[in-house]
Amino acid sequence: xxxINRIFINDIRFPTSKEGHGSxxxxxxxxxxxVYVRIGINHTDENLMGHGLTFTxxxxxxxxxxxxxxxxxxxxxxxxxxxxxxxxxxxxFHRSLTCDxxxxxxxxxKGAIHLATAAIVNAIWDLWAKLQSKPLWQLLVDMKPEQLVxxxxxxxxxxxxxxxxxxxxxxxxxxxxxxxxKIIRKEGYPAYTTGVGWTGYDDQTRRQLCRKALAEGxxxxxxxxxxxxxEDDRHRLRIVREEIGDDKLLMVDAxxxxxxxxxxxxxxxxxxxxxxxxxxxxxxxxxxxxxxIASELQPYGIKVATGEQCHNxxxxxxxxxxxxxxxxxxxxxxxxxxxxVLAVILxxxxxxxxxxxxxxxxxxxxxxxxxxxxxYVAVTGTRDNRxxxxxxxxxxxxxxxxxCLNGHYMVPEHAGYGCHIKQESxxxxxxxxxxxxxxxxxxxx
Numbered sequence: 001x002x003x004i005n006r007i008f009i010n011d012i013r014f015p016t017s018k019e020g021h022g023s024x025x026x027x028x029x030x031x032x033x034x035v036y037v038r039i040g041i042n043h044t045d046e047n048l049m050g051h052g053l054t055f056t057x058x059x060x061x062x063x064x065x066x067x068x069x070x071x072x073x074x075x076x077x078x079x080x081x082x083x084x085x086x087x088x089x090x091x092x093f094h095r096s097l098t099c100d101x102x103x104x105x106x107x108x109x110k111g112a113i114h115l116a117t118a119a120i121v122n123a124i125w126d127l128w129a130k131l132q133s134k135p136l137w138q139l140l141v142d143m144k145p146e147q148l149v150x151x152x153x154x155x156x157x158x159x160x161x162x163x164x165x166x167x168x169x170x171x172x173x174x175x176x177x178x179x180x181x182k183i184i185r186k187e188g189y190p191a192y193t194t195g196v197g198w199t200g201y202d203d204q205t206r207r208q209l210c211r212k213a214l215a216e217g218x219x220x221x222x223x224x225x226x227x228x229x230x231e232d233d234r235h236r237l238r239i240v241r242e243e244i245g246d247d248k249l250l251m252v253d254a255x256x257x258x259x260x261x262x263x264x265x266x267x268x269x270x271x272x273x274x275x276x277x278x279x280x281x282x283x284x285x286x287x288x289x290x291x292x293i294a295s296e297l298q299p300y301g302i303k304v305a306t307g308e309q310c311h312n313x314x315x316x317x318x319x320x321x322x323x324x325x326x327x328x329x330x331x332x333x334x335x336x337x338x339x340x341v342l343a344v345i346l347x348x349x350x351x352x353x354x355x356x357x358x359x360x361x362x363x364x365x366x367x368x369x370x371x372x373x374x375x376y377v378a379v380t381g382t383r384d385n386r387x388x389x390x391x392x393x394x395x396x397x398x399x400x401x402x403x404c405l406n407g408h409y410m411v412p413e414h415a416g417y418g419c420h421i422k423q424e425s426x427x428x429x430x431x432x433x434x435x436x437x438x439x440x441x442x443x444x445x
Contacts, residue, residue: 001042001079001081002041002042002043002079002080002081002084002131003041003042003077003078003079003080004039004040004041004075004076004077004078004080005040005041005042005076005077006039006040007037007038007039007040007072007075007076007120008037008038008040009035009036009037009038009065009068009069009072009119010035010036010065010426010430011033011035011036011061011062011065011430011431012033012034012035012036012362012421012425012426012429012430012431012434013031013032013033013058013061013429013431013437014031014032014033014362014394014397014429015031015436015440016030016031016032016393016394017029017030017031017058019200020198020199020200020201021198021200021391021393022057022198022360022361022391022393023198023199023200023224024198024199024224024226024253024255025199025224025225025226025227025254025255025257026226026255026256026257027057027255028199028200029058030057030058031057031058032055032057032058032361032362032393032394033055033056033057033058033061033362033431034053034054034055034056034061034119034361034362034363035053035054035056035061035064035065035068035115035116035119036051036052036053036119036421036426037050037051037052037053037068037119037120037122037123038050038051038052038123039052039075039120039123039124039127041080041127048127048130048131049127050123050124050125050126050127050128050130050416051123051126051416051417051419051420051421052118052119052120052121052122052123052124052125052126052337052417052419053119053122053333053362053363053419053421054115054116054118054119054122054333055331055333055361055362055363055364056115057361061431062431063112064112064115064116064119065116066112067112067113067115067116068116068119068120070103070113070116071097071100071103071113071116071117071120074096074097074100075097075120078093080124080127080128083124084128087150088150090150090151090339091150091151091152091153091339094121094151094153094336094337094339094340095153095155097117097120097121097336098113098114098117098153098336109311109312109314109336110311110312111311114311114312114334114335114336115333115334117336117337118332118333118334118335118336118337119333119337120337121336121337121338121339122332122333122337122338122367122417122419124337125139125337125338125417126416126417126418126419126420127416129415129416129417130415130416132415133415134415135370135411135412135413135414135415135416135417135418136338136370136416136417136418137369137370137371137373137374137377137411137412140342140370140374140378141177141181141374141377141378145166145167145170145171145174146167148170148342149163149166149167149170151338151339151342152166152339152340152342152343152346153313153339153340153343154343156313156314156317157313157314157317157343157347159317160317160320160321160347160350160351161317161343161346161347161350165350166346169346169349169350169379170346170378170379173377173378173379173381176381177377177378180376180377180381181377184373184376184377184411185411187408188404188405188406188408188409188410188411189369189372189373189376189383189387189388189408189409189411190220190383190386190387190388190407190408190409191218191220191387191388191389191390191404191407191408191409192218192220192221192222192249192251192387192388192389192390193213193218193220193221193222193389193390193391194221194222194224194253194360194389194390194391195209195213195390195391195392195393196209196210196213196221196223196240196243197221197222197223197224197236197240197253198224199224199227199236203235203239206236206239206240206243207239207243210239210240210243210244211243214243214244216404216406216407217405217406217407217408218407219248219249219407220248220249220251220387220407221240221244221248221249221250221251222250222251222252222253222279222389223236223237223240223250223251223252223253224236224252224253224254224255225237225252225253225254225257225266225270225278226254226255226257226258230266230269230270233252233266233270234269234270237250237252237270237273238273241273246274249276250273250274250275250276251275251276251277251278251279251305252267252270252275252277252278252279253278253279253280254266254278254279254280254281254282255279255280256280256281256282256283256284256309258281258282259282259289260281260282260286260289260292260293263278263281263282263289263293264292264293264296264297267281267293267297267300267302268297268300271297271300271301271302275302276302276303277302277303277304277305277326277327278293278297278302278303278304278305279304279305279306279327279329280305280306280308280309281293281304281306284306284308284309284310285315287315287318287319287322287324288322288324290304290306290319290324290325291322291323291324294323294324294325294326303326303327304324304325304326304327305325305326305327305328305329305356306319306324306325306327306329307319307325307328307329307330307331307344307358308329308331308334308358309331309334310331310334310335311334311335312335312336312340313335313340313343313344313347316328316330316344316347316348317347320344320347320348320351320353321351325353326353326354327353327354327355327356328344328348328353328354328355328356329355329356329357329358330344330345330355330357330358330368330371331357331358331364331368332357332363332364332367332368332371333361333363333364333367334358338417341371345371345374345375345379346379349375349379349380354384354385354386355371355372355375355386356386356387356388356389357371357372357388357389358389359388359389359390359391360389360390360391360393362394363398363418363419363421364389365388365389365390365391365395365401365402365409366398366400366401366402366412366417366418366419367417367418367419368388368389369388369402369409369411369412369418370412370417370418372386372388372409373411388409390402390404390409392404397421397422397425397429398418398419398420398421398422399420399421399422400412400414400416400418400420402418
């Protein structure tokens with residue numbers, strides 16, 4: 001038996017707001033944070049544990065921590081053999097967390113409960129991959145289509161994607177898996193950098209970061225927009241275009257700042273900068289609004305990208321099938337972990353919407369690289385019009401950080417899902433009792 005017999009949950013916060021990292025029009029002072037979950041089993045190797053997290057940006061992390069503690073009794077003493085090896089086992093376990101008869105009242109497949117579920121589910125997938133001595137992407141690639149599809153809950157999405165359709169998508173690629181694995185290991189997966197675009201940077205810092213990114217081989221860049229004064233947005237974009245030239249891809253991200261008419265008008269005024277997409281132009285829940293924005297901006301060649309704040313597969317179903325998004329930005333922690341992300345990637349494949357994952361937050365780069373590699377190898381077979389966000393903040397805190405060379409993610413080869421935070425980082429940045437935060441409290445007094 002592989003019984004879960006211990007669970008450790010931490011609130012970890014990094015003071016990224018001090019240097020303006022992660023700042024945008026809506027989130028002016030983010031402290032990149034996470035709820036960090038470690039899951040242990042009764043195994044001969046006492047050091048074998050699953051590590052999972054869900055990303056937050058400071059205040060409110062304690063709410064997600066409370067949600068994870070509320071889910072803990074549902075997870076302890078689970079026999080993982082029934083999850084990994086029994087037909088419908090993953091589906092049943094996943095639904096026991098997302099649809100608990102009482103907890104679901106405060107957020108049926110959204111909110112703090114869903115975020116907390118992601119940390120737990122991600123930790124269990126990490127553990128499963130380690131038990132198989134494989135990186136997560138390899139575990140997914142090696143699974144038979146029927147086995148992988150059996151991990152997915154198709155409730156509420158079968159009108160857009162059936163189990164049989166998902167199996168057929170995966171079966172199309174079976175003969176090419178090993179060839180594609182060789183290619184991706186050699187060439188890597190295209191990345192874009194947001195590190196030049198935070199609103200909190202001064203002009204000199206922005207120029208220096210653009211030059212550094214170009215020297216590192218990046219050809220794809222994203223800049224934050226949504227300032228109260230559009231001239232501020234123009235100024236940032238002008239600086240970046242001056243530094244990167246006209247031949248590089250440029251995307252912009254409003255982080256939900258505008259209402260629908262405002263988004264349309266603002267982007268028309270910024271179209272001269274040759275923008276590939278506008279990301280999160282309005283409320284992340286407004287599917288019809290995104291569809292209108294996409295329609296109005298089509299003559300300008302500007303696409304709509306969104307998804308990092310989509311709560312669940314049902315929202316993605318509506319965005320994808322309605323044409324409200326042209327780029328699908330899955331987040332590895334916003335939805336309830338690996339299982340739900342797999343459902344969205346398969347839906348996007350059916351409808352021909354490229355998946356360009358949201359990353360950059362704590363652990364997100366380490367996580368999403370596995371999905372894009374699996375997407376290329378086993379689902380779509382293409383990297384055209386696809387890329388992963390990359391931001392180098394905080395990589396020093398991970399045992400196996402994501403690596404980018406020449407503007408491409410390198411394929412991770414270590415066993416697991418990749419979000420093992422170093423013990424010394426936990427001891428320093430656990431909130432509020434880590435050494436860093438204790439020092440801050442003492443200084444404030």
